């Protein structure tokens with residue numbers, strides 16, 4: 001079980017952050033008022049992530065990071081420090097902290113950094129325990145989703161798949177990934193070695209659907225010059241996926257019910273029953289219960305089909321999946337292009353999170369594909385989005401600015417998605433920078449700070465490969481090497497085991 005230790009003497013700020021982390025991350029958050037108290041609380045207590053204030057001017061937070069790492073080198077650390085304090089940034093990273101957060105802490109940013117830090121903990125430290133969390137970034141049989149609704153769905157799919165027999169009914173709006181879920185149910189089942197056969201009940205005219213499903217015998221109708229197997233037989237031993245089952249006509253529903261009840265059927269024009277060993281996975285974007293009430297769908301078939309009901313939530317109800325999906329689609333649609341999309345600014349991402357996505361993930365995929373073709377390269381800002389994605393979005397208040405989604409190099413997509421949030425590229429006067437100006441940080445320090453974060457992010461993305469990071473940043477390799485040396489970033493890379501050429 002993962003846990004977080006949050007150390008800050010600003011009680012209100014700490015408690016607010018702790019509440020948010022418990023709610024959003026869903027793991028225990030221990031709290032301490034001082035580094036001493038933090039160390040005491042670590043006796044006999046394992047933690048995965050330390051988030052500590054810097055405790056300036058003595059920078060006791062840095063000492064705490066070192067002490068915690070000495071106790072347990074597996075712990076990932078994040079330090080919260082005043083914006084623009086470049087010296088402190090270097091100090092904390094040198095001490096072994098993986099990320100840092102600017103104070104006052106933006107809660108959205110803190111949640112993202114925390115989630116990424118914990119993923120980093122899972123990925124780099126507990127590789128052998130590649131459990132459910134890995135599914136967030138790599139996808140579950142290609143299905144991307146870090147929201148708790150999707151994580152729960154993945155767990156159910158695994159359990160459902162195991163028995164290989166029970167009928168599954170997948171419900172969800174169009175474009176939510178019902179077919180992907182059906183394929184995953186098949187892939188994780190003992191039937192995986194046999195066929196997965198899809199049939200879209202809405203796409204085939206009613207009079208053809210029956211013969212498509214059950215096949216026909218020679219002479220069954222004019223033109224039936226020879227017998228033909230139906231999809232049920234193709235799926236023998238495997239899985240038959242009946243998409244848009246809600247559109248099936250009642251006469252055929254009765255025949256399907258027989259397959260489910262008696263595990264046999266007759267081909268069109270045939271008299272001899274044929275045994276059927278198939279698992280039926282059905283899907284619909286309709287509310288089948290409503291269809292039953294309206295007399296459009298047989299109640300007995302509905303109950304037979306929904307032995308295991310799986311409901312996929314619409315994208316608007318799992319906005320936390322949007323950034324990951326964008327990242328995945330950028331990998332796909334950047335592939336093979338010389339000029340690739342670099343990512344989406346935080347504001348553009350916030351606009352997309354504000355949008356209702358009637359076409360769900362399919363619509364998001366189409367948008368990224370279109371932008372990859374039309375926008376071609378660089379960061380996508382709000383102004384680059386088609387009008388409908390901006391309508392109703394009045395810009396972002398600083399406290400809800402999201403970290404931008406940056407493209408991972410498509411050719412090297414194996415790098416973990418751990419990401420150091422950088423401030424939004426097309427809106428320089430963001431919260432932290434304004435704050436920094438008030439603290440009279442100088443321009444060079446701010447720029448250098450920003451550079452550090454970009455470089456570290458690129459290196460994180462490429463798994464520490466400097467040549468690839470240089471390509472990602474559009475820099476010469478030698479320039480990047482010089483910067484790494486000058487900025488003393490090598491120790492950070494060594495700490496995360498990523499110091500490679």
Ligand SMILES: Nc1ncnc2c1ncn2[C@@H]1O[C@H](COP(=O)(O)OP(=O)(O)OP(=O)(O)O)[C@@H](O)[C@H]1O
Nearest residue numbers: 142143144173174175176177178179180285361362
């Ligand atoms: N969670 C996801 N992760 C990655 N890709 C997804 C996800 N959900 C959907 N997609 C993509 O969105 C598109 C639509 O998915 P799919 O065909 O499975 O949806 P559906 O719910 O069956 O749609 P429909 O009801 O219109 O048939 C596909 O290109 C699929 O790859």
